Amino acid sequence: MCGIVGYVGSKYYGPDVVINGLRRLEYRGYDSAGIAIRYNPGERTDAMYGNVIENWREKGGVDELYDSIPESVIWESNCVIGHTRWATHGVPSRRNAHPHTSMNRTITLVHNGIIENYETLRKKLIQEGYEFESQTDTEVLANWIEYMYNKIYSETPGDLELAVRLALKDVVGAYAILVISPETDNVIMAKKSSPLAIGIADDGFVIASDATPIVEYTKDVIYLEDEQIAVIENNSDIRITDLNAVEVDPVIERVDLDLEQIEKGGFDSFMMKEINEQPETIQNCIRGRLTDGLDQLMMGGIDPVMPQLLRANKIFIIACGTSWHAALTGKNMIEKLARIPVEVDYASEFRYKDPIIKSGDVVIGITQSGETADTKAAMEMARERGATLFGVVNVVGSSIARLADAGMYTHSGIEVGVASTKAFTGQVAAMALLAIKLGRQLGNINDDTYLRLKSSLKSIPAKVAKILSQTEDILAIADEYTDEKYHDFLYLARGHNFPIALEGALKLKEISYAHAEGYPAGEMKHGPIALIDENCPSVFILPNDKDYGKVISNMQEVKARSGKVLAIVNEGDELAETIADHVIKIPECEEIFMPLLTVIPLQLISYQIATARGKNVDKPRNLAKSVTVE
Ligand code: G6P
Numbered sequence: 347m348c349g350i351v352g353y354v355g356s357k358y359y360g361p362d363v364v365i366n367g368l369r370r371l372e373y374r375g376y377d378s379a380g381i382a383i384r385y386n387p388g389e390r391t392d393a394m395y396g397n398v399i400e401n402w403r404e405k406g407g408v409d410e411l412y413d414s415i416p417e418s419v420i421w422e423s424n425c426v427i428g429h430t431r432w433a434t435h436g437v438p439s440r441r442n443a444h445p446h447t448s449m450n451r452t453i454t455l456v457h458n459g460i461i462e463n464y465e466t467l468r469k470k471l472i473q474e475g476y477e478f479e480s481q482t483d484t485e486v487l488a489n490w491i492e493y494m495y496n497k498i499y500s501e502t503p504g505d506l507e508l509a510v511r512l513a514l515k516d517v518v519g520a521y522a523i524l525v526i527s528p529e530t531d532n533v534i535m536a537k538k539s540s541p542l543a544i545g546i547a548d549d550g551f552v553i554a555s556d557a558t559p560i561v562e563y564t565k566d567v568i569y570l571e572d573e574q575i576a577v578i579e580n581n582s583d584i585r586i587t588d589l590n591a592v593e594v595d596p597v598i599e600r601v602d603l604d605l606e607q608i609e610k611g612g613f614d615s616f617m618m619k620e621i622n623e624q625p626e627t628i629q630n631c632i633r634g635r636l637t638d639g640l641d642q643l644m645m646g647g648i649d650p651v652m653p654q655l656l657r658a659n660k661i662f663i664i665a666c667g668t669s670w671h672a673a674l675t676g677k678n679m680i681e682k683l684a685r686i687p688v689e690v691d692y693a694s695e696f697r698y699k700d701p702i703i704k705s706g707d708v709v710i711g712i713t714q715s716g717e718t719a720d721t722k723a724a725m726e727m728a729r730e731r732g733a734t735l736f737g738v739v740n741v742v743g744s745s746i747a748r749l750a751d752a753g754m755y756t757h758s759g760i761e762v763g764v765a766s767t768k769a770f771t772g773q774v775a776a777m778a779l780l781a782i783k784l785g786r787q788l789g790n791i792n793d794d795t796y797l798r799l800k801s802s803l804k805s806i807p808a809k810v811a812k813i814l815s816q817t818e819d820i821l822a823i824a825d826e827y828t829d830e831k832y833h834d835f836l837y838l839a840r841g842h843n844f845p846i847a848l849e850g851a852l853k854l855k856e857i858s859y860a861h862a863e864g865y866p867a868g869e870m871k872h873g874p875i876a877l878i879d880e881n882c883p884s885v886f887i888l889p890n891d892k893d894y895g896k897v898i899s900n901m902q903e904v905k906a907r908s909g910k911v912l913a914i915v916n917e918g919d920e921l922a923e924t925i926a927d928h929v930i931k932i933p934e935c936e937e938i939f940m941p942l943l944t945v946i947p948l949q950l951i952s953y954q955i956a957t958a959r960g961k962n963v964d965k966p967r968n969l970a971k972s973v974t975v976e
Contacts, residue, residue, distance in 0.1 A: 348444075348458040348974075349374040350542065351559050352427040352524045354533045354578045355550010360426035363552060367559025368408045368430045373762050373964075373971040374458075374555060375432025378443035379404060379411040382454045384425040384526055397528040399454050403443035407965075424550070424581055425533060427524045429456035432970040435464070436481030446485040448492035449476050452527055453506075455491070457484040458555055459520030459540035459974060467516065483519075490516065491525065507577050510534045511589060514575075520719065520974065522570075524553055536575040540974045541717050541745055544568045544576060544584070546598065551578055556741065556972075557601045558760060565603075568596045569743055599743060603760065617763035617857070617963040621949050625811040627768045628942065630757040631775040636804055640793060643783045651708065651752040654734040656787060658708045661686055662701070662733070664693040664724045665712040666973070668766040668852060669773060672738075673712050674845035675941045676777030682938055683785030683799075693720035697727050705732030712777075713737070714761060714769035715972040716744025725749055738776050740769050754780065763964050764971045765856045767949050770849065771810070774942050778803055781938075802936035806943070809933040813946045816930070820947050823912065823928045824954035831881050832910075835862040836874055837948075839887035840897055846887055846941045850948035857963045858956035867893075867900040878909040885951070886926065887944045890916040891937045901925050912951070914944050 349371025353360040364381055380403035390398055400419065404411040408430060429444035436442035444456045461467070464483035467490050476489050495509035502508055506527050514521070520539035535542060535553060545552040545560030545567050552560045557567055568586070570576055574594060576586045586596050613619035635644050648655070655661070661680065663673040670692055677688040691701070693711070697720060703709070709728040713721045716739040725735050725746065737750030740758050747753060756772030782799055785791040791799065813820075827835075835854055837847040848864035855862045865874050867886070878884070884904045888897040898921065904911055905925055913926035916934045923929045930947045956963050 348432050349430040349555045350428070350456050350458050350522055350524055350553070351555075352456075352533070352535075352553040353550065354425050354553070354581055355547065356424060356581060357549045358422040358424050360423040361421050363563070364426045364428035365408060365412055366562070367552065367554055368411075368428050370558045371555055372408055372430050373764055375430050375970050376407045376965055377433050377438035378406065378431045378440065379408045379429065380443045380445050380456075381411065381415075381426060381428040382445040382456075382526065383419075383423045384528070385420065385423060389423070390420060397531070399447075399451075399526060399528050401445050401447060401454060403440050403445070405438055405440050405443065425526060427454070427456050427526055434460055435483045442480045442482050444484060446480065446482065446488045448488040450492060452495055452529060453488045453492045453525060454527065455484070455488050455523050455525040457487060458522045459538070461487055461517055461521065462519035463517065464519075487513070487517065487521070487523070504530050506530050506532055507534055507575065510536060511575060511591065514538075514589060522555065531580065533578040534575065535570065537570045538572045539719065539722070539745075542570045544570060546584070550581060551584065557603055561601055561603045565601050566598050567601045568598055569748075601743070615763065615953075615963050617765060617767060617953055620761055620763050620768045621946070621953065622814055623759065624768050624771050624946065625807040625814070627758040628771050628775045628810060629807040630759070631772045632779060632803060635779050636800055640796060642786070643779055645754060645779060645783055647752055647754050648780070648783065649752070651734050651736055652787070654706060654708050655736070655784060658686055658706070659704070660707060661688045662696070662703070662707065662709045662728070663688060663690045663712060664696045664709060664721060666693050666718050666720055668770050668849060669712040669714060669718075669721075671845045671849040671852070672770055672773035672777060673710075674848070675774050675842065676710070676712070676781070678842050678845070679778055679781035679938050680784060683781040683791060684788055685790055686784065686788075691724075693718065693724040697724040701728075703728055703731040703733050707733045708736055709733040710736045710738060711746055711750065712773050713746050714740045714758075714766055714773070716741040716746040717972045717974050718746070719974050722746050722749060738773055740772060762971075764966055764969050765853055765952070765963065771942055771945065775803070775806070778939055778942075799936060802939055805935060806939060809935060809943055810946055813932050813943060817950060820930055820950045821954045823930060824951040825958065826928060827883055827910075827912065827951070828955050828958035830959065832883055833860060834877055834882040835860060836870070836877065836882065836884040837862060837864040837887070838867040838870055838884055838897070838900060839944075840867050840893040841891065842938055842940055843887040843889065843944050846944045846948065849945055850885060850887070850952070853949060853952040854955060856969060857952055857966045858959050858961055859967070860955065867897045870900055871903065875903065875907070878904055878907040880908045880910065883910040883912060885948070886911060886913040888913060888915055888922060889937070889940050889944060890919060890934060891940070898922065898925070914947050
């Protein structure tokens, strides 16, 4: 949550680099934005004898910020920092937007994360005579660094690096910060729990919360580790140390991400683009792993923990949001194929519930971003209790990818739309591979079933493409449900598709703000049925599986109460359309992989209802793509 961008180098295009970078990071938060430009002596008439920092902040997105900056501002600088915010402490407003400046204007910084002990630090600063302009924890941090800077001034004047180092020793919480000062040319950055990447370009450094603003300038990136501090000196040299000032050798990684991947590619939204990418992204996930014939699946990332997985008495899967729904599908597949008991938990619950983890247990964290604070903390806690950590992660090089003992990348490519689509199907495909691999190695899958499962999974990308070829028809059906009078929706399914009922409801809620609930169809009669009337439509997922007859009965119960019904069924189903108001027909596949198909029309339905209701599907209100706070 919150995006940080900075440029420090020999070129004077810093303001453009930072504004463009902030646009790419808006998925991390977009309720306010800001930019601080440092001018060297002589670059402005009032800056003859020292640096000057000008700070521009605005409520709203990066466009609002850019429009608010007067044309007279000198748009040239080789040192600029910027921020796009997702509010934690204090409402979205210009006052609370970053960059924040310390009371005596020695420190200007941008911050991603949460300073948990900010109230304690604030009280101490108030005793020292400090006053605050904003409600944020970040302003407290800026002042705390300034306080340290002044405290050491008589012995080490102008040592911003030491001031940051000392200040951070007192900080409890998560931070990625980028700090500048008019009193020094050095730029300081540091991180703990929140991500920070430093791109090394020919003409300087592009620093950001992830690699997306960087790849335009360089593919060489250093991912700062927790409790490391980096200092850029003379706009050209970088030095990295730990909190105790011990130098560390930076590891430079090559980032394989091209610009085209992060543009909209002709679609009117990232969400629609990403929905349409799914045949390819699911293929990318299974490619190279799903072998032919009876050969073993090729999943090298798993090898280091295969013994632990195979002898696990229990597997825990932890995740948040949409990834939690992928965890539920993973549980169903692993229990069915590998016969290993699986417990699925919300990471935010797991980390605080004192779970019974035994040494040798395996904890799988599923996460698109690889940065979700709750998932990361839950995994760290599990490691302390002796668990082996396995990550199913999309963002390469992310914190959780690096934390896990082993794992699988989902290879879905960058997902910009806040509401997850292709990352979800990537996660489900990855869990399918894992379930087959475990089941086969444990001897629970005979040759015939093995071949059948592999061939069914292989057929999924083409079947997803077939569903997407009906997009216009599906959107037309969704149009029947866009009226605001439909304020509550029920999503009902059984068995393997119950997680998809939850995911369909979440998707609709997230982007259209209509209230929606996912329920096991059999549970409907124990409560939700009370909601049914002509303004509460039900979306039924009823593929042609063993539960079909039961779900049909549930559908009839809804129709008997004047409820409007939209049903997702398999091709060839003639019964459902005699009961439901609308049906969407999709191809068949193995029952356990059906979630990879049933979710596609639900994504399109949410898209259409949200769009028709005038909502921005890529940037739903109050949500953020990467939730790096608790
Ligand atoms: C946020 C996003 C969701 C996502 C969840 C978990 O709430 O808006 O789309 O499912 O975080 O994120 P992760 O990156 O861990 O999958």
